[in-house]
Amino acid sequence: MAAATGIHHTTYGADLALRHTRAEHARLALMLVALVALPFLVSPYWLTIVNQIGIAVIGAIGLNILVGFTGQISLGQGGFLAVGAYTSGLLAARSGFPFPLDMAAAVLVTAVIGTLFGLPALRLKGLYLAIATLASQQIILWVVTHWDAVTGGTSALVVPPAVLLGWQINGDMSWYWVIAALATLATLAATNLMRTGMGRAFVAIRDHDVAAEVIGVDPFRYKMLAFFVASAFVGLAGALTARYNLIVTWERFTFDVSILYLAMIIVGGLGSISGAIYGAAFMIAVPAWIEDLSRNLSGLAFLQPDMPAIQQLIFGATIVLFLVFEPRGLARVWQRVQEYFRLWPFR
């Protein structure tokens, strides 16, 4: 992000800080207030949407680390979400693992499985890697639906409510605090990760893997690490999906979900943590908002039979327009708005 004019760092601590100006600190404070106030301001329905967005934010950040920062395209997101969801769900339902240990296990298992399916990335790039990761989506779902003894096959897996230190996390309001806390932690972790040597190695591999190797970045190690870290985030999102919905069904993790997540990070902004947040919010909230709008258009009765198609048309057109006018996504739009107002009204 462009630094404000006239900011001079005199200590290493100041140089490493995530925020430098008073305006940035004020915005952070505002964001925190908004996060705390949000569940009390929105309807129960919109709170469900906010929770879905929170979970998607974690998954989208994971995918953006892999695709946006490291340049390793993945079509296996739905499968990795399923690994997280089933690991957490099975441990909680069958083995009585206490919350949040089941989620920690899900993060670890998904990270390991994600790394295994990332092995083709050592030889493959671009579309070839996309097809290899597509295979991971198919293989994981096939295993989930056919490994009856463990996953229960195609039957739904009912997950008991999560209990944390005697507090039963039930309902959207309770889950909001858990999801918001985890999404915030995920955002902070990913933002800081990208400032470390590992994060810079990811970006180096994305920009030119041969050049990265020449300057001493080990592609094998860092590509595997990218799959490991990204899958860990995705595993957390999957585990949250299972615990929040109290049921796991394989139809929640189809190929469409992989595409939806790719759309989130493309619309939000590839290679941007905030972009993953904007993208997740956009892809989930906008269809719901269009539905609301069409509900309020009940006067136009003649349009009602075609309303589902019209809703999809508007949503599709909105995405296309965004990408045409700002291919670098919502994160870049927000950055430009900030730049504009920084000098306003002297522009």
Next chain:
Amino acid sequence: MSSKWIRTTAAAAAIVLAGSITACGSDDTSSGGSGSDQTVKVGGIFDLSGATADVGTPYADGIKGFVKDYDRQGDGPKIELTSEDYKYDVAVAERLYSRLKSDGVVAIQGWGTGDTEALRVKITADRLPFMSASYAETLTKPSDTPFNFVVATSYSDQMRIALKWIDEQSSGAQVASFHHDSPFGESPQKAGAQTAKQLHLGFQSYAMPAEATDYVPQLRRAQSQGAKFVVIQNVATPAAQLAKNIAEQKLDMKVVCLNWCGDELFVDLAGKAAAGTVGVMPWAPASVKADGLAQPRTYLSKSGGSLDKQGLHYVQGWYTMALMAEGIKRAAGKGKVTGESIKQALEQMDAFDTGGVSAPVDFTATSHAGMKGSKLYVVKDGKWSALTKLENAS
């Protein structure tokens, strides 16, 4: 970026925000009142634009049509149906469920296996009776899923009826069970294998991959098995392709459709290959004679539609809603209409007669399997005709 673009973006963001705030404020949390003059809110989660919209749309139309006709007649509490399109996306169904709950609905009409399974825990916790077009046997036990009501003959019972009929035609025959590669398709396979064993029939399951454009490889395997009968648990489009493949390959195999393959769309798509196909169909197609078809037919002709065009799935939606409305009406007769009182009314009322459109629908406190039997139909002269009377699964 020009300042004009920023202003446009800011204006668009403001409109989005305003719309969201309006939407947030518009939720009504009232629930059903008491007495016959009350209005009862019922929710609908339908597929109008997703993968199964071809059959989901007439089903949803049937439910909406019944509610309009019922409200016009004024025989019972008024039903206010709030329905949304979930695009056959489970995540959207979860979100819409939250909206319907906020709207204060007391019962929900759902659609497919995905949404029905995904919501079963929530509807149990919120005590909201739920009917859908997913007839999985796993949803029929009130001890596990007390608020799910499986209106029609379960897929497993449909399979049992199909195998009984096959056994009557050709004792000891080999049966190839072609099915959608999903929980919906897998659902009756276990019951099929067990029943076939009891009846000394050969039985082999074949998954139909969703992306396949023809099923010749699977048919070759069925031919090696010596299959003379092909039972299909899939929707009309792939089922019609399979029937065409059988005809093209000149295979001596009789097609037996279960519920989602046996409809007018299958006959249209399969064309000549559909001739002689037998259907285990819990709901009567529009082409046969049944007293119960008169009501939706009259309603549609008055509102400029046609039952022949809308087909069997319209009737299916119509009577699923009719059953729920009967439960609501009886619950209203006893006092306040709640999810719990509708559940009790449905469990306590006598078998619901659909005028020959289906087997009588009867729920009890220990079984939410509505129908125990089904009629069989056969494709003759390009349309479904009655083949047998009501056949029971057991």
